[in-house]
Amino acid sequence: xxxxxxxxxxxxxxxxxxxxxxxxxxxxxxELGLLDIKAQLxxxxxxxxxxxxxxxxxxxxxxxxxxxVVTGQQLTDQLMEQIKPFGAQFHLNQMAEACVKTDTGFxxxxxxxxxxxxxxxxIAAGGGSFMPKKPPLPGIEAYEGTSVFYAxxxxxxxxxxxxxxxxxxxxxxxxTLNLQPIAQHITLLHRRDDFRAAPHSVNxxxxxxxxxxxxxxxxxxxxxQGNNGQLTGIDVTLADKxxxxxxxxxxxxxxxxxxxxxxxxxxxxxxxxxxxxxNTENFETDVPGIFxxxxxxxxxxxxxxxxxxxxxxxxxAQKVFRYVHPDRKWRFEYTTSSSNLQxxxxx
Amino acid sequence: xKINVTDRSGKNHCLDAVEGWRVMEIxxxxxxxxxxxxxxxxxxxALACATCHVYVDEDWVDQIPEPSEEEIEKLDDAFAVxxxxxxxxxxxxxxEETDGLSVTLAPGSxx
Ligand SMILES: Cc1cc2nc3c(=O)[nH]c(=O)nc-3n(C[C@H](O)[C@H](O)[C@H](O)COP(=O)(O)OP(=O)(O)OC[C@H]3O[C@@H](n4cnc5c(N)ncnc54)[C@H](O)[C@@H]3O)c2cc1C
Ligand code: FES
Numbered sequence: 001x002x003x004x005x006x007x008x009x010x011x012x013x014x015x016x017x018x019x020x021x022x023x024x025x026x027x028x029x030x031e032l033g034l035l036d037i038k039a040q041l042x043x044x045x046x047x048x049x050x051x052x053x054x055x056x057x058x059x060x061x062x063x064x065x066x067x068x069v070v071t072g073q074q075l076t077d078q079l080m081e082q083i084k085p086f087g088a089q090f091h092l093n094q095m096a097e098a099c100v101k102t103d104t105g106f107x108x109x110x111x112x113x114x115x116x117x118x119x120x121x122x123i124a125a126g127g128g129s130f131m132p133k134k135p136p137l138p139g140i141e142a143y144e145g146t147s148v149f150y151a152x153x154x155x156x157x158x159x160x161x162x163x164x165x166x167x168x169x170x171x172x173x174x175x176t177l178n179l180q181p182i183a184q185h186i187t188l189l190h191r192r193d194d195f196r197a198a199p200h201s202v203n204x205x206x207x208x209x210x211x212x213x214x215x216x217x218x219x220x221x222x223x224x225q226g227n228n229g230q231l232t233g234i235d236v237t238l239a240d241k242x243x244x245x246x247x248x249x250x251x252x253x254x255x256x257x258x259x260x261x262x263x264x265x266x267x268x269x270x271x272x273x274x275x276x277x278x279n280t281e282n283f284e285t286d287v288p289g290i291f292x293x294x295x296x297x298x299x300x301x302x303x304x305x306x307x308x309x310x311x312x313x314x315x316x317a318q319k320v321f322r323y324v325h326p327d328r329k330w331r332f333e334y335t336t337s338s339s340n341l342q343x344x345x346x347x
Numbered sequence: 348x349k350i351n352v353t354d355r356s357g358k359n360h361c362l363d364a365v366e367g368w369r370v371m372e373i374x375x376x377x378x379x380x381x382x383x384x385x386x387x388x389x390x391x392x393a394l395a396c397a398t399c400h401v402y403v404d405e406d407w408v409d410q411i412p413e414p415s416e417e418e419i420e421k422l423d424d425a426f427a428v429x430x431x432x433x434x435x436x437x438x439x440x441x442x443e444e445t446d447g448l449s450v451t452l453a454p455g456s457x458x
Contacts, residue, residue, distance in 0.1 A: 055389075055390050055393060055395040055396065056390065056393050056395055059393055059395075127389075133424065133426075133455070135426050135455070136426055136427075136454040136455045136457075167423070168423045169423060169424075190423070191422070191423065191428045191430070192419075192423075192428075192430060196420045196423060220426070220427050220428060222427070239430065255423075255424050255425075255426065256396070256397065256423075256424035258387075258389060258396070258398065259389065
């Protein structure tokens with residue numbers, strides 16, 4: 001899959017900014033594109049597809065019209081193919097953090113310092129932003145950002161640290177290998193002596209354990225020790241149910257992702273039970289120029305289906321057109337027979 | 348058909364169960380009435396999230412079908428996993444054999 005993904009920290013201008021690159025955000029690019037509306041997408045994940053690629057890439061979906069069966073990954077790949085003519089630009093690995101009104105529309109900023117100026121904002125945030133799962137250890141919040149981390153943004157910040165890495169997947173193993181040369185010491189902590197990460201990383205890890213370059217502990221963390229946000233140790237229950245304390249000044253925890261509503265709740269749009277309320281004529285929120293489509297919205301009769309999200313995107317696009325091209329007249333056209341639409345699709 | 352579920356505060360609930368349903372679905376349905384039974388079950392039973400984690404009571408561990416390799420792997424994303432008793436409740440299907448099953452909700456699977 002090839003697409004334009006922008007590095008963070010720059011300023012961009014576009015017609016429509018879509019928050020969330022799940023299936024619904026992706027298809028919206030198509031409906032907008034037919035109406036000459038340029039779109040950019042932000043997603044915290046490192047690839048498009050939302051729940052489909054993050055939660056069930058290999059599982060079959062049976063209720064996409066005209067596709068008797070399609071996997072989450074295939075659906076995403078097909079959507080990416082379908083929207084290709086419109087050259088949508090992506091801002092991946094970034095969380096949309098704030099959205100403010102400007103004279104020309106809205107300014108959305110990300111946690112990585114990107115700024116996107118857009119005439120309209122379409123929130124397609126699904127079940128929320130995918131975020132790392134936090135271990136339910138008492139008082140863990142006090143350590144987050146100083147001693148406890150769920151991702152590595154700046155590798156050099158881990159130099160000289162006494163690090164415990166918790167988890168058994170690729171993230172845990174990759175960072176174990178990557179940080180070992182610069183850390184004072186690394187302990188990999190996992191519930192079982194079996195790893196689902198890539199075999200070559202597991203072998204490399206085992207080699208380092210065998211040569212005393214790092215430690216491997218089989219067990220589960222139960223409590224954190226330290227004060228003022230500075231970790232000093234981690235209590236662990238070992239496989240034989242005995243307990244021990246690992247000395248550590250840093251914990252990196254990799255237990256997969258979960259969806260959390262996140263900053264969208266602060267964008268100032270009307271909400272109900274953590275969902276954005278919209279009208280069913282054009283899926284605009286109570287803030288003119290901000291739309292919400294897909295799993296994130298609610299209205300009487302709402303169904304959290306991909307099918308419904310596609311429909312919502314199509315209807316929203318008509319109203320978006322009026323904001324983006326106020327001087328132009330909207331005409332209803334079929335892709336089958338309109339040479340205007342076909343020229344946009346490049347067919 | 349019944350299951351017994353101990354919530355995170357230690358209180359026991361005897362719940363009506365339905366043959367062929369996943370234990371996760373039964374708990375989730377009753378949680379609408381009894382909030383203490385809240386279970387995240389984010390992926391709806393697709394073995395993609397590990398947020399339906401429970402501990403099966405000692406007496407029951409050997410009486411229910413064993414976990415698949417995939418389920419054992421997915422438990423890596425759960426917290427406070429017990430190698431003997433931990434299961435993902437979306438992978439336990441109610442049958443004659445599991446009638447009366449007792450489980451305890453695990454930490455980290457709160458909605
Ligand atoms: C296991 C499973 C099986 C399913 N099966 C079906 C099925 O058979 N048929 C069907 O129709 N539906 C099915 N669904 C539901 C379907 O996946 C959802 O309806 C669909 O994914 C919703 O699409 P979306 O684009 O609205 O949101 P999502 O797919 O949730 O995507 C939203 C994206 O927005 C991102 N995001 C949110 N907030 C921010 C932010 N502030 N900054 C940056 N990024 C952000 C998220 O990271 C995410 O990638 C299933 C779901 C699951 C979990
Ligand atoms: S509900 Fe997601 S793994 Fe069971």
